[in-house]
Amino acid sequence: MIDAHQHFWDVTRFRYPWMEGDELEPLRRNHLPADLEPLLGRAGVDRTVFVQTRHDLEENRWVLQLCARYDFIAGVVGWVDLAGEACDEQLSEFAGDRRFVGVRHITHDEADDDWIVRDDVLRGLRALERRGMPFDLLLRPRHLRHVPTLARRLPELPMVIDHLAKPPIKAGRVDGWRQEFEAAARYPNVHCKLSGMVTEADWRAWTAEGLEPYVRIALDAFGPERLMFGSDWPVCTLAASYEQVVAALSDALGPIGAGERAAIFGGTAARFYRLPEG
Numbered sequence: 001m002i003d004a005h006q007h008f009w010d011v012t013r014f015r016y017p018w019m020e021g022d023e024l025e026p027l028r029r030n031h032l033p034a035d036l037e038p039l040l041g042r043a044g045v046d047r048t049v050f051v052q053t054r055h056d057l058e059e060n061r062w063v064l065q066l067c068a069r070y071d072f073i074a075g076v077v078g079w080v081d082l083a084g085e086a087c088d089e090q091l092s093e094f095a096g097d098r099r100f101v102g103v104r105h106i107t108h109d110e111a112d113d114d115w116i117v118r119d120d121v122l123r124g125l126r127a128l129e130r131r132g133m134p135f136d137l138l139l140r141p142r143h144l145r146h147v148p149t150l151a152r153r154l155p156e157l158p159m160v161i162d163h164l165a166k167p168p169i170k171a172g173r174v175d176g177w178r179q180e181f182e183a184a185a186r187y188p189n190v191h192c193k194l195s196g197m198v199t200e201a202d203w204r205a206w207t208a209e210g211l212e213p214y215v216r217i218a219l220d221a222f223g224p225e226r227l228m229f230g231s232d233w234p235v236c237t238l239a240a241s242y243e244q245v246v247a248a249l250s251d252a253l254g255p256i257g258a259g260e261r262a263a264i265f266g267g268t269a270a271r272f273y274r275l276p277e278g
Helices: 022-027 033-043 057-069 087-095 119-131 141-153 178-184 208-222 242-253 258-272
Strands: 002-006 047-051 073-078 100-105 135-137 159-161 190-194 227-229
Touching: 002 227, 002 258, 033 242, 047 100, 057 073, 057 087, 087 100, 087 119, 135 141, 141 159, 141 178, 178 208, 190 208, 190 258, 208 227, 208 242, 227 258, 242 258
Parallel strands: 002 047, 047 073, 073 100, 100 135, 135 159, 159 190, 190 227
Antiparallel strands: none
């Protein structure tokens, strides 16, 4: 069982500007591998994929060092400056480490909604494509219109949409999201993480039944072979415990086959990120 989306942070080592605001105050403390490890054991999760939280090469180096101490960290989705001239050089530093399995940029916080399809960013994404290095798409519904463009221009680049592109779960709506989400799913190099849902719902009143329509849309659009579970720990703790997140997805998936469940809870992530066995 693989958790394809979790984070660590050390507030004594790095600054996290996105973590400001009273509602995020519970997150503003260290969250490290020793905190996560017992939670994995209770939930039956064997391995995880760390996903970047900062636009910072030092975070890559720090988490790769953590990998040497904690075997459960199967892979690191880090950051490189996709828009910069040094992108390929930065990739060269990390691509030789078998635990460095992908790249992400906090795209949905860019002031320019079209940032991801800028020529300089596409140049960086082509550098990923040449190496077969997966890219995590951190988007909101308004950005989904760019995914077909990326998929057509970069047909050999494996991409995964984080958090279903953050649909309006709290409002119980699918308009403004579903059509573009399903259009993105038509491209075979695009995958999706069933992650981040409890924090898009009502933090105090969410239910697995409330998540089920979004999970069903994703399952119908992508199929289990292109879906993967992610806890989004520790962000998820704003609304739910680690075990509650795992159980909620299991319940929301409903009566699917054992093979389909195995793909979502591990097989897809292992294949997509080409995770090392040990």
